[in-house]
Amino acid sequence: MSDLQTTHEISAAVIDALxxxxxxxxxxxxxxxxxxxxxxxxxPEYCYASISKALSLSVAEVHGVVTFYHHFRTHKPGxxxxxxxxxxxxxxxxxxxxxAHAKSCLNVDYHQTTADGAITLEPVYCMGNCALSPTVVxxxxxxxxxxxxxxxxxxxxxxxxxxKA
Amino acid sequence: xxxxxxxxxxxxxxxxxxxxxxVAVAVEAKIRGLDxxxxxxxxxxxxxxxxxxxxxxxxxxxxxxxVKVKDVASLFDADFMHGKPHALSLGLTEEIEWxxxxxxxxxxxxxxxxxxxxxxxxxxDGYKGLKNALxxxxxxxxxxxxxxxxxxxxxxxxxxxxxxxxxxxxxxEQKYIVCNADEGDSGTYSDRMIMExxxxxxxxxxxxxxxxxxATQGYIYLRSEYPHALVxxxxxxxxxxxxxxxxxxxxxSGKTFNLEVRRAAGAYVCGEExxxxxxxxxxxxxxxxxxxxxxxxxxxxxxxxxxxxxxxATVPIILDKGAQFYADYGMGRSRGTLPIQLAGNLKHGGxxxxxxxxxxxxxLYSYGGGSASGKPIRAVQVGGPLGAYLPESxxxxxxDYEEFAKLxxxxxxxxxxAFDDSVDMAKMARYAFEFCAVESCGKCTPCRIGSTRGxxxxxxxxxxxxxxxxxxxxxxxxxTMLNGSLCxxxxxxxxxxxxxxxxxxxxxxxxxxxxxxEAK
Numbered sequence: 001m002s003d004l005q006t007t008h009e010i011s012a013a014v015i016d017a018l019x020x021x022x023x024x025x026x027x028x029x030x031x032x033x034x035x036x037x038x039x040x041x042x043x044p045e046y047c048y049a050s051i052s053k054a055l056s057l058s059v060a061e062v063h064g065v066v067t068f069y070h071h072f073r074t075h076k077p078g079x080x081x082x083x084x085x086x087x088x089x090x091x092x093x094x095x096x097x098x099x100a101h102a103k104s105c106l107n108v109d110y111h112q113t114t115a116d117g118a119i120t121l122e123p124v125y126c127m128g129n130c131a132l133s134p135t136v137v138x139x140x141x142x143x144x145x146x147x148x149x150x151x152x153x154x155x156x157x158x159x160x161x162x163x164k165a
Numbered sequence: 166x167x168x169x170x171x172x173x174x175x176x177x178x179x180x181x182x183x184x185x186x187x188v189a190v191a192v193e194a195k196i197r198g199l200d201x202x203x204x205x206x207x208x209x210x211x212x213x214x215x216x217x218x219x220x221x222x223x224x225x226x227x228x229x230x231x232v233k234v235k236d237v238a239s240l241f242d243a244d245f246m247h248g249k250p251h252a253l254s255l256g257l258t259e260e261i262e263w264x265x266x267x268x269x270x271x272x273x274x275x276x277x278x279x280x281x282x283x284x285x286x287x288x289x290d291g292y293k294g295l296k297n298a299l300x301x302x303x304x305x306x307x308x309x310x311x312x313x314x315x316x317x318x319x320x321x322x323x324x325x326x327x328x329x330x331x332x333x334x335x336x337x338e339q340k341y342i343v344c345n346a347d348e349g350d351s352g353t354y355s356d357r358m359i360m361e362x363x364x365x366x367x368x369x370x371x372x373x374x375x376x377x378x379x380a381t382q383g384y385i386y387l388r389s390e391y392p393h394a395l396v397x398x399x400x401x402x403x404x405x406x407x408x409x410x411x412x413x414x415x416x417x418s419g420k421t422f423n424l425e426v427r428r429a430a431g432a433y434v435c436g437e438e439x440x441x442x443x444x445x446x447x448x449x450x451x452x453x454x455x456x457x458x459x460x461x462x463x464x465x466x467x468x469x470x471x472x473x474x475x476x477x478a479t480v481p482i483i484l485d486k487g488a489q490f491y492a493d494y495g496m497g498r499s500r501g502t503l504p505i506q507l508a509g510n511l512k513h514g515g516x517x518x519x520x521x522x523x524x525x526x527x528x529l530y531s532y533g534g535g536s537a538s539g540k541p542i543r544a545v546q547v548g549g550p551l552g553a554y555l556p557e558s559x560x561x562x563x564x565d566y567e568e569f570a571k572l573x574x575x576x577x578x579x580x581x582x583a584f585d586d587s588v589d590m591a592k593m594a595r596y597a598f599e600f601c602a603v604e605s606c607g608k609c610t611p612c613r614i615g616s617t618r619g620x621x622x623x624x625x626x627x628x629x630x631x632x633x634x635x636x637x638x639x640x641x642x643x644x645t646m647l648n649g650s651l652c653x654x655x656x657x658x659x660x661x662x663x664x665x666x667x668x669x670x671x672x673x674x675x676x677x678x679x680x681x682x683e684a685k
Binding site: 026027028029030031033034055061064065068069070071072087088089090091092093124125126127128129130131132133135140141142143144145 | 176177179180181212213215348349350351352353354356357389390391392427428429430431432433444445446447448449450465506507508509510511514515516537546550580582583584585588593596600603604606
C-alpha cells in the first residue's frame with residue numbers, strides 16, 4: 001500500500017513538471033498527454049483536475065480528449081504491450097490466425113492483460129509495414145511476416161527478458 | 166581505407182531484423198580488423214529483399230539480400246566489402262530491373278542518402294528547389310506548382326496550386342502550413358518511407374510552401390504508429406535549423422519558417438483535414454463543417470495549407486526542374502508520378518514510383534510477382550480501407566484518377582492490397598463497416614450509427630436471415646451513408662462494401678443473375 005502511494009506521489013510530481021513544461025504551447029493538450037503517457041505508461045484520471053486547471057479546460061473536456069484517442073490509456077497496462085495489426089493488408093496475409101493464436105495462448109481478449117500482468121494485448125490498424133504483413137509490435141519493436149510459431153517466440157522472449165531483469 | 170556499408174533504418178527493414186544485421190556487421194568487421202563505416206539509409210523499397218545490405222565499390226553500390234544475422238560471417242568470407250559474389254548477391258543496385266524500370270522523382274534520394282545528413286542531401290540536388298523559390302514571388306511559386314499539375318496525393322487529388330493560391334490571397338498576420346502525416350490507410354507506407362528515408366525533402370517542400378503563401382509556422386501531424394519517423398524528422402529539423410535552412414532568416418533571405426512535429430494519437434479520422442486541425446488545436450478530432458475551408462479559416466482560425474506528405478515532398482523537384490518537367494509525366498489530368506505501394510498477398514511487396522498510366526496488372530504481376538501464397542489473386546483493394554475492391558476483370562485499368570472514378574473506385578494514396586482466392590468478400594465488407602464503427606468521430610449519424618447497423622445487416626446476410634431484404638437494406642444504408650455523411654469516413658465506407666457485393670455476389674449468397682433481380 002505504501003509502495004503504491006509512493007509511486008502515485010512520484011507520478012504526480014512528474015505530471016506537474018510536464019504540465020509546467022507544456023502549458024504555454026499552442027494546442028498543448030495532446031503533446032502534454034503524450035508526455036504523461038510516455039513517462040508513467042498511461043494517463044491517470046487523478047491528473048485530469050490539474051491539467052484542466054492549467055489549460056483552462058473543464059475536466060469533462062480533458063476526459064473527452066483522453067478517451068477519444070485510441071493511443072491514450074486510462075489504466076496501467078501490463079509490463080509489455082503486444083499489438084497485432086487487424087488492417088486489410090495483414091488480413092490478406094493471415095493476421096486472423098495470429099489473432100486467434102495470441103488470444104488463446106495468452107488467454108485474454110483484446111484490451112486485456114494476462115493474469116500475471118506481463119502482457120496487454122491490443123489491436124492496431126496499420127503500422128505502415130504492409131509489404132511485410134502480418135505485423136506484430138511488442139513495446140517499441142516492430143516485427144514483419146510473423147507466423148504463429150514466431151509469435152510464440154516473441155511471447156517467450158518478452159517473458160524471459162523479465163526474468164533476466 | 167574505410168568502406169561504406171549501407172544498412173537501412175527504415176521500420177519495415179527493422180521489422181525483419183535490420184538492426185541486428187547492422188550490429189553483426191559492425192562486430193564482424195571489428196573482429197576481422199576491417200575499417201567499415203555503416204550508414205543507416207532509407208529503404209530502396211524492395212521489401213522482400215530486406216534486410217538489403219549495400220556496399221560502395223569502385224563500380225558503384227553492390228547489393229546483397231535478404232541478409233540475416235547468420236549470413237553476415239559468410240558475406241565477409243566472400244569479401245562482400247569489395248562487391249564479390251555471394252549466394253545473396255543482387256549485383257549493382259542501379260542495375261536491379263525492379264528499380265531500373267521505375268521513374269523516381271519524389272523518391273529520387275530514398276535509400277541512396279543518409280536520411281539525416283544535410284550534407285548528403287545537398288550533394289544529391291537537395292535544396293535547389295528552395296533556392297529557386299527564394300528568387301521568385303509568392304504568386305510565381307504558386308503558379309509553378311499549379312502548372313505542374315500536381316494534385317493532392319493524400320487521396321482527394323485536389324490541385325495543390327489552387328489550394329495554395331487561396332491561402333496566398335488571404336490577408337492575415339499569421340498563416341500555417343500543416344503536413345498531414347497521419348498515414349492511416351492500410352496498404353500505404355510511402356509517407357513513412359519519405360519521412361524515414363529522406364526527411365529533408367519534406368522539410369524543403371514545407372519551407373517552399375511557407376515562402377509561397379507567407380506562412381511562418383509549419384506543423385507535421387505525424388501518426389503515433391511511426392516512432393522511427395519521429396526520430397528522423399526531429400534530427401533533420403534540428404540540422405536544418407542549425408544550418409539556416411529553417412528559422413528566422415532562411416538562407417539570408419529575411420524570410421521566416423519554423424517547423425514542429427506533433428504526434429497524433431491513433432485516431433484514423435484525424436487524417437481528414439478538419440479533424441486533424443481540431444486535433445492539432447488540442448481537441449477531440451471531430452470533423453468540422455465546410456465551409457469555411459481550412460485555406461481560409463484553418464488552424465486556430467487562420468488561413469492554412471493542409472497537404473499530404475507526398476504532395477509537399479514533390480514540390481522541391483518541381484521548383485528545381487520546372488513545372489513542365491513534372492507535367493511531362495503522366496496521362497490525362499493525372500500529371501507526374503505516383504509512388505505506388507504494393508501490399509498484402511504479393512510476392513514482391515514494395516514501393517514503385519511510376520508516371521500515372523501503368524495498369525494494375527503490370528503492378529501486381531510484373532512488379533508484385535503475383536501472390537505470395539502462389540494462389541490466384543482474386544481481389545485488390547486500392548486506396549486504403551475506404552477504397553473499392555476490384556476483381557480480376559478490372560486489372561487492366563490504368564492508374565489514373567479519372568479512369569478509377571469511372572469504375573466507381575479510387576486511387577487514394579496509391580496503396581494496393583492484394584488478396585488471394587481464400588478471401589471471403591462478405592467478411593471484408595463486414596470489416597469495412599466494423600472499421601468505420603471503431604474509427605467514427607461520432608459527429609454525424611450516418612457514420613456513427615450506420616456503421617454498426619451495417620455490420621448487423623451483413624451478419625444477417627451471411628447467416629441467411631431475411632436474405633433478399635437484407636441485401637436491399639445494405640444498399641439503402643450505403644446510399645444514406647454515401648450522401649449523408651459529413652466526411653469521407655462514413656461517406657466512402659460504402660465503396661468497399663458495395664464493390665464487394667457487386668463484384669463478388671457469390672460470397673454474399675447471391676447468384677450473379679440474382680444480383681440484377683434484387684437490384685430492381
